[in-house]
Amino acid sequence: MTKKYTLLDIWQQAIEDNVSVDMSYGNKQAYIYKGIKVVKVRDEIKILNTRTFGLEYEEIEEYLYDSFLNNGFRPGVVDVLKKSYLDRIEALNKSIKKEINSRNNKKHYKSMKIERSKLINKYSKISKTKRL
Numbered sequence: 001m002t003k004k005y006t007l008l009d010i011w012q013q014a015i016e017d018n019v020s021v022d023m024s025y026g027n028k029q030a031y032i033y034k035g036i037k038v039v040k041v042r043d044e045i046k047i048l049n050t051r052t053f054g055l056e057y058e059e060i061e062e063y064l065y066d067s068f069l070n071n072g073f074r075p076g077v078v079d080v081l082k083k084s085y086l087d088r089i090e091a092l093n094k095s096i097k098k099e100i101n102s103r104n105n106k107k108h109y110k111s112m113k114i115e116r117s118k119l120i121n122k123y124s125k126i127s128k129t130k131r132l
Helices: 007-016 062-071 073-101 106-128
Strands: 028-033 036-041 044-049
Touching: 007 028, 007 036, 007 044, 007 062, 007 073, 028 073, 036 073, 044 062, 044 073, 062 073, 073 106
Parallel strands: none
Antiparallel strands: 028 036, 036 044
């Protein structure tokens, strides 16, 4: 299947987006929008997700690159955000089950339920929008 965009096109869209923030430093050029960072070092372009659980930014998965290459910068960002929200909701669900089965701390349980509810609302909101 032919891709509609190249990584260079995605890079250009990130630069031209009036809401993305220039995070360039040293020999790295970078733009970030809603936690998704497009980085260019020399001729190599990578897309990183800053909304992961770890301390380091993670490069997005291949199928998410395909989303960017088929749909463009903003729709690609939406797809990465959806995946991030679903991953966080799944992790919270596991934590809630663990909390109920082990410590049974009502305060912590309630705070996790509130956080899960916020994430579900964010996911629902972003799923309804075509473009951010």
